[in-house]
Amino acid sequence: xxxxxxxxxxxxxxxxxxxxxxxxxxxxxxxxxxxxxxxxxxxxxxxxxxxxxxxxxxxxxxxxxxxxxxxxxxxxxxxxxxxxxxxxxxxxxxxxxxxxxxxxxxxxxxxxxxxxxxxxxxxxxxxxxxxxxxxxxxxxxxxxxxxxxxxxxxxxxxxxxxxxxxxxxxxxxxxxxxxxxxxxxxxxxxxxxxxxxxxxxxxxxxxxxxxxxxxxxxxxxxxxxxxxxxxxxxxxxxxxxxxxxxxxxxxxxxxxxxxxxxxxxxxxxxxxxxxxxxxxxxxxxxxxxxxxxxxxxxxxxxxxxxxxxxxxxxxxxxxxxx
Amino acid sequence: xxxxxxxxxxxxxxxxxxxxxxxxxxxxxxxxxxxxxxxxxxxxxxxxxxxxxxxxxxxxxxxxxxxxxxxxxxxxxxxxxxxxxxxxxxxxxxxxxxxxxxxxxxxxxxxxxxxxxxxxxxxxxxxxxxxxxxxxxxxxxxxxxxxxxxxxxxxxxxxxxxxxxxxxxxxxxxxxxxxxxxxxxxxxxxxxxxxxxxxxxxxxxxxxxxxxxxxxxxxxxxxxxxxxxxxxxxxxxxxxxxxxxxxxxxxxxxxxxxxxxxxxxxxxxxxxxxxxxxxxxxxxxxxxxxxxxxxxxxxxxxxxxxxxxxxxxxxxxxxxxxxxxxx
Ligand SMILES: Cc1ncc(C[n+]2csc(CCOP(=O)(O)OP(=O)(O)O)c2C)c(N)n1
Numbered sequence: 023x024x025x026x027x028x029x030x031x032x033x034x035x036x037x038x039x040x041x042x043x044x045x046x047x048x049x050x051x052x053x054x055x056x057x058x059x060x061x062x063x064x065x066x067x068x069x070x071x072x073x074x075x076x077x078x079x080x081x082x083x084x085x086x087x088x089x090x091x092x093x094x095x096x097x098x099x100x101x102x103x104x105x106x107x108x109x110x111x112x113x114x115x116x117x118x119x120x121x122x123x124x125x126x127x128x129x130x131x132x133x134x135x136x137x138x139x140x141x142x143x144x145x146x147x148x149x150x151x152x153x154x155x156x157x158x159x160x161x162x163x164x165x166x167x168x169x170x171x172x173x174x175x176x177x178x179x180x181x182x183x184x185x186x187x188x189x190x191x192x193x194x195x196x197x198x199x200x201x202x203x204x205x206x207x208x209x210x211x212x213x214x215x216x217x218x219x220x221x222x223x224x225x226x227x228x229x230x231x232x233x234x235x236x237x238x239x240x241x242x243x244x245x246x247x248x249x250x251x252x253x254x255x256x257x258x259x260x261x262x263x264x265x266x267x268x269x270x271x272x273x274x275x276x277x278x279x280x281x282x283x284x285x286x287x288x289x290x291x292x293x294x295x296x297x298x299x300x301x302x303x304x305x306x307x308x309x310x311x312x313x314x315x316x317x318x319x320x321x322x323x324x325x326x327x328x329x330x331x332x333x334x335x336x337x338x339x340x341x342x343x344x
Numbered sequence: 345x346x347x348x349x350x351x352x353x354x355x356x357x358x359x360x361x362x363x364x365x366x367x368x369x370x371x372x373x374x375x376x377x378x379x380x381x382x383x384x385x386x387x388x389x390x391x392x393x394x395x396x397x398x399x400x401x402x403x404x405x406x407x408x409x410x411x412x413x414x415x416x417x418x419x420x421x422x423x424x425x426x427x428x429x430x431x432x433x434x435x436x437x438x439x440x441x442x443x444x445x446x447x448x449x450x451x452x453x454x455x456x457x458x459x460x461x462x463x464x465x466x467x468x469x470x471x472x473x474x475x476x477x478x479x480x481x482x483x484x485x486x487x488x489x490x491x492x493x494x495x496x497x498x499x500x501x502x503x504x505x506x507x508x509x510x511x512x513x514x515x516x517x518x519x520x521x522x523x524x525x526x527x528x529x530x531x532x533x534x535x536x537x538x539x540x541x542x543x544x545x546x547x548x549x550x551x552x553x554x555x556x557x558x559x560x561x562x563x564x565x566x567x568x569x570x571x572x573x574x575x576x577x578x579x580x581x582x583x584x585x586x587x588x589x590x591x592x593x594x595x596x597x598x599x600x601x602x603x604x605x606x607x608x609x610x611x612x613x614x615x616x617x618x619x620x621x622x623x624x625x626x627x628x629x630x631x632x633x634x635x636x637x638x639x640x641x642x643x644x645x646x647x648x649x650x651x652x653x654x655x656x657x658x659x660x661x662x663x664x665x666x667x668x669x670x671x
Contacts, residue, residue, distance in 0.1 A: 057647050058469025109469075109646030120471045120645030136473035137431065138403045171402035172434065199403055201379035207402040276378055338649045342641050 025233060027303050029075060033232050034298065035312050036071040037291050040091040042316045043100065046324065047090070047107065051267045055328075056107050058120050063091035065230075065262035068290035069194050070095035072235025073162055073255075076243045082130040082148040082161040084141035087122045088194075088261075089134030092164050097129050100323035110330035117333045118341070138199070139172030141165060142191070146178045149187030149252070160188040160246040162239075168199020170213050179254065183220040188246035190239065193256045194229065200265045201276040217254035229257025230290040233297070260285035346529050352522040354496035355385045355461075358503035359423065361532045363393050366421065369507055372399040372408055373425030373461075381425055383463065383522045409435035409460065413443045413512075416458040421507060428474050429462040429516070443512045444487030456512045459503070463517040465556065465606055466643040466654050475643035475650070477607040479516045483583045483616065489513040489537050490583035494558040496526035498581060501535030509537065516583075518555040518606075538585030542594070546576035549667055550594040550601050552617060554580050557604035557636070557655060564660045573668065583613055588620050595621050599630035600671070602663045606655060609637040631670035634663040 044062045051060045063070070066088075074083070074095035085092040093103065098114070106113025107121050114124050125133035132148060135141045145163030152159040169175065170193055182189045193213050197204050210216070217224025223245075227238045235257055242253035262282060264273040272282060298304040349357075362369045370393075371386060377400040380387030390398040401408040405426065412422035426432050432439060439460070446454045464477035482488055489511050493499040499517070506513040543558065544565050553561040558579045565575035576594050580587065595601050601621055603614030614635035621633060636655050643653050 058471065058645060059474075106645075109649075111646075115645075117646035118472075118644040118649065120469065122471055122473070123645070136471065137434070139434075140473075168403045171404045173404065173406050174434075200375045200382075201377070202375060202400045202402075206400055332648045333644075333646055335649065335652050337646075338639065338641050338644050338652060 030303055033071050034294055036095050037067040038312050039316050040067045040094050043320055046320050060121055060267045061088040062263040063088050066259045067091055068232035068235050069229050069257045072232045073192055073239040075236055076240045080159050082132055084132045084145045084163045085134040086164055087136050093124050093131050096131050101326040104323035104327040105330050108327040110327055111333040112330040138169040139174040142174045142178035145189050146181050149189035152188045158247050160243055162190045164192050167195040167204050168207055179220040182252040183222045186251035189252045190242045191254045195256055195258050196261045214254055214256040222252050224254040226256045229259035230288050232294050346527045348525050349528050350523050350525050351496045351499050352383055352385050354500040354528045355503055358500045362507040369421045370397040371423045372401050374427050376425050405431055405434035406438055410438035412458045416456045417454050421457050423459045426462045429464050430473050430476050440485055444485050455510045457510045459506045459513045459515050461515045463519045465518045465520050466650055467520050471645040472642035480607050480611055480613050482514050491537050492516045492554050494555050494579050496528045498535050500528050501533050505534040505537055521556050538582045540581055540587035540590035541579045543579045544577040546574040548574045550576050550598045552578045552580050552591055553604040560657045561604055564657050591617055592625050595625050596628045599628050600667050601633045604636040606638050609640050612637045631667040634666055636660055636663050
């Protein structure tokens with residue numbers, strides 16, 4: 023299947039937004055402007071961009087503690103996102119959720135999640151809603167390699183398979199759960215093999231190749247839309263930064279500089295840029311224009327976040343019960 | 345010989361001592377190995393004791409907490425680190441229905457000598473799923489000891505005691521005090537579980553506090569001493585066994601009770617102490633009991649809201665002033 027040039031350009035833009043946003047967050051965090059934890063997605067942009075490009079506003083996603091990329095790709099606006107990272111009233115969750123809990127139900131974003139594996143059963147539930155009430159709509163569930171060891175993974179895949187739910191399980195295999203390498207936390211190499219245990223298709227794809235991500239997820243999403251049930255997709259990738267900002271030397275305690283460097287060279291954005299030039303989809307100048315435009319948008323979001331007020335103290339007692 | 349070390353180092357020494365002494369002791373949890381635990385409590389132990397005795401587990405709380413129950417029933421003494429207390433919910437069946445019940449259900453014929461190390465507390469900007477203080481929930485489940493050391497000295501002595509205890513122990517730490525320092529002997533010693541400690545004797549007002557509320561209570565007591573109010577500060581140190589006697593003795597002396605704990609208000613450990621006093625020492629009360637606690641709301645991410653959640657010295661002073669109106 024050929025991917026239309028317009029779509030490829032959109033994939034590029036989405037990846038650039040995620041990268042540029044997170045590089046800014048890295049800097050703001052280092053300078054103490056952003057409180058709490060920041061788990062950056064830098065290096066993994068192709069997965070969120072490629073998968074979400076196949077989704078509409080009415081489809082759902084569940085996200086993880088490393089969720090900025092997923093929610094940006096699903097259409098979240100930068101201003102309320104940045105404001106949420108600052109803990110400001112104008113943020114997506116009125117400042118009450120922060121980086122790990124960004125949600126916008128109107129955009130189908132059922133929340134980033136601080137519990138490893140917590141999003142999988144939620145995705146099953148959203149899948150039930152799709153099947154019972156909104157045929158043709160799907161739910162995509164993002165989670166990491168290490169989270170796939172939680173019981174919720176197995177229970178959710180089984181449930182979704184038995185009921186042929188329109189849920190696409192997207193495992194972002196970056197090789198680590200904090201400091202523990204995949205070799206240390208599971209006895210398999212490809213997590214996709216676990217699909218066999220639940221009689222659903224499972225495939226492993228290069229997660230740094232956005233076009234492969236786009237095509238493989240398009241197929242799984244289409245199957246789900248047709249009522250043919252769930253798929254387990256595994257995308258192999260790597261996180262360039264530490265587990266969170268503050269993890270020394272980008273995770274240097276448990277990874278080598280050489281490994282990190284090799285993956286930096288395997289940058290999903292650079293790879294797409296090479297494709298764009300070779301196939302004459304975009305010129306270098308046009309690409310630069312995307313970066314410039316995006317930088318401006320992000321600067322605006324920072325200004326918006328900085329100028330927004332903190333929520334009033336009474337806000338802590340709002341929303342406890344509906 | 346004593347020297348000054350951090351709370352995290354004191355726990356680390358307790359683990360090293362117990363592992364050295366008894367080869368049935370082992371540690372498991374997420375990132376406890378090369379990483380040393382996210383609060384560095386297990387730092388350096390894997391180099392010393394190897395990967396089988398300081399074991400990095402997959403993210404599978406039910407499997408490794410339940411695994412500890414099975415290992416404990418069959419001759420081992422596991423110490424499990426749960427990265428944040430919030431994640432213990434993933435293993436709740438293993439804690440509530442298995443770990444806490446085996447000894448009783450089997451007519452005393454099985455023992456579950458294990459320790460579950462958890463931490464509570466807000467203040468690190470980690471929002472509602474990484475900041476909870478729901479330790480009091482476990483007070484409602486018979487069959488679990490609950491230790492809550494507030495100083496490096498107690499941390500070391502109580503952890504050694506907990507590991508050597510034949511019961512399951514929920515060992516509650518506070519994430520804001522891991523880097524606090526205090527005097528700790530180099531040699532091994534134990535601090536009993538279930539014994540409160542009067543950390544500042546006084547005759548006018550009783551404050552019973554846990555974990556980092558102890559230091560706040562002491563600071564307020566110093567300030568009030570300047571105003572002629574003599575406060576007694578008790579570090580409760582364990583939620584189970586609950587040292588009701590120590591609390592009652594103090595209340596009988598001062599005629600007052602203020603409790604201070606970071607858990608939410610409803611179901612807070614203060615409620616149990618208040619009920620105990622109402623049942624057994626009502627006639628000695630000169631003023632209403634006041635409970636200083638977190639509010640009944642999840643912990644918000646936004647810094648000002650998070651700070652407002654954490655019970656402060658000012659909240660304690662307000663409680664003292666309220667009591668003083670009656671004295
Ligand atoms: C139930 C639970 N256990 C432990 C944690 C602590 N924790 C947060 S992220 C993480 C590693 C997650 O690894 P993975 O799922 O591979 O995602 P990645 O961070 O690599 O994106 C751990 C252990 C948690 N948040 N929830």
